[in-house]
Amino acid sequence: MISVIEIFKEITAIPRCSGTYEPFINYIKDFASKNDYDCYVDNYHNILCKKSNSKAKLSIQNHYDIVCLKENCIPTIIEEDGFLKAKESTLGADNGIGCSYMLWLMTQGYDCEFLFTSDEEIGLIGANNLEHQLNADYMLNIDSEQEGEICIGCAGGVDIFGKSSFKSIIENEENYKLYEVEISNLPGGHSGVDIHKNVPNGIKLIGELIVENNALLLDINGGERINSIPVNVKAIIACKHKPKEIPHDNIRIRKIATKSEHLNVWDRNIATFIYTFANGVRAYDEKLGVVLNSINLAKITTKIDAIEVELSARSMDNDELKKLKKETTVLLKSFGFDVTTNGKYSAWRPDINEFTNRVLDIYKKYDEDASLEAIHAGLECAIFKKKFPHMKLASIGPNIFNPHSNREKVEIASIEKLSKIVKEIVDSF
Template sequence: MQILDKFKQICAIPHCSFNALKLRDYLVEFAKSCGYSVEIDEFDNIYAFKGKPKICLQSHYDMVCVGDAPDIKLIFDGDILRAKNSSLGADNGIGVAMMMEMMSKFDNLEILFSANEEVGLIGANGFKKEFKSSRLLNLDSEDEDGVFIGCAAGELIRAKISKEMVAIKSNLYELNVSGLPGGHSGIEIIKDIPNSIKIMAEFIAKNGGKIVSFSGGERSNSIPVNAKALMVCDNISYNDDRVSVKYLRNCECEVIKQSQNILDFINSFSQGVRSYDESLGIVRDSINLSIINDSKDSLEIDFFARSMSEDGLERVKFETSNLARLAGFDVSFFERSGAWTPDIGEFANLVLNFMQKYNPNARFQAVHAGLECGVFVAKQRGLQAASIGPNIHSPHSINENLELKSLDKISKVVSDIVAYYQD
């Protein structure tokens, strides 16, 4: 399959979020070699078109780098493609590869490779052009049974507390949590995946410890895999196999005076699903404790809240903010993306018809995550959008894998749709 060859080439080029310029330049040269007019904007989005397009394909070209990534060693295991001890980057590299294949086959097509989606939809939010086409097909979904026509709103909540250090004489321990499964903080939030920061805070609190330092998590849209801390306590009375403990020494150490407030806040915070919509079979509201950063003068905790409605997002923000302020934290908000309300129009129905040609189980769905096409629909009046993609499991983790038979189905659907709009 030529799409897999293109994906292998993408995997060979480092393209972690905020560090994907080599792949950007590669894609620009590829587009030019196919006869496309190409522009790069200030956000590193790659916009290209050829002929008189009636449809635009869109994917993001950055990836979440976990484990050994961006050093990606591909493993073909029957129908499954994964990577050795790293995220695979099929989210959304396989969408990019499908687009490259369509660019080499068709003469009337519009293309957007967007930048830094995984760190707050930065490219999509910054994109200023108006599409020539009135139809946008996003290739960033991960379930072959879905034609996605709606997505969740999301916002980063940052709680910050000023630190005051005080001296205490006690036993000093080094703590580590690592190697947890991790996962996407929207799509996989329903799986109750363990959170390294929550595990660490519980361990310190149950041992009557005080914090010397505490950091953990990888990015706002991932369930934390790793955490590390230094704590002092008289002795270890509570053990958890997920926490490695190293005794350092008995000493007079500087600890965070607000340790109890910090631990109370983290331990009383409810991680995960807040409400569920049985009629749609989808999470309605959720929140993920994503990152804890410990600097010289302050400690910051980032949460990422999601909801299928604007009201639901505001409710989760309100509850979390009040809990944070009760513990003495200041609160601020970043990276808001709006909900994409489902709208079943002519284009959505056409995409579903083509999907059902290869997969009779395909149906309209919404996803508990952000999709860039939702941003574009809000910006450009009259733009019709849908999102599809092959089965990708456990994105944003070292367990990420792609079903190759599913890729074959979806690539045929994309080719049929683009061919339909060539006249």
């Protein structure tokens, strides 16, 4: 029988960056046909596989898109020190591993509703617009990233976008010199589960350098995805002296030989906002050991007529999320930005029930320290709970480290251990 790992290696060769659908859909259609499942695809590229005349009590769900820090990336898998990694890219274990468990179960003919959702990484688009009807009373999501933790709740999230068009052309009477400032190869990470780890934010570091050197901003671009901590940032600045470096190893400053009589500069409020913005954890529950509220300054882009910033806010409480959204909107406007928001998903309030207890009891056979937890990241479970109020949900997964970054890796032993747990959960139905 083919293993979960073998399936994962196979589907990793299929293009699955967010916004790419047909290659994986065609693969699933063929796979379903070979294993005697009906396959349905809705208008939002969500895929549902189930048996004809299914009487499934359990839905199993995962998203099939992956974060690609480079466009059209297909990860090259490296096996090293008990882990699967990728060569100079994200791995896509988030959530190719979850999909691999589903396909593995399909090879064994289980009567479940197997739901593969699209575009989770760019706003949970597939889940939010799901057109398929699910009839099962229980859902197992395999998109968690910490072995031993059974997720029964998650943070809600909202994306916030700022746009500033304030720039001016000034005479270079004070003999400003031009410099290219670049920050690269920072650790990066997931803007939810890694936000409390003091991972350096490249945009914040650039803002610090600009303000502390009293420099002018001419151009800036940085950040990879709205749900990632920015790794690479580059800016063109004007300064009366060679900029003093801030204490960080990943900063490079290069003088530009061109001498300009006029400078096309952006409003100082932009750099001031970056520098002063309280990025990261906003509230933390010491007793539960969980981040309650956070916000990540994820991307900044210079367009022809504007500089645009993108931020991702998260909260374990819907009222707190609204408050964080409102405060950030007001703050951005005070610095001269026009603001829009995109409400992605609500928080999933923790719920202990007969299904979560069943999953916990099975898990404890393999790990006596297994526990019910809530995580500071978005899971599609929050959307499905709202769409299907009758459903009982839980989320599990193997050890995946540093998702959404080039350091992403998944533990092989953890994948194999979870295979036994997943199979026993499904067998219990």
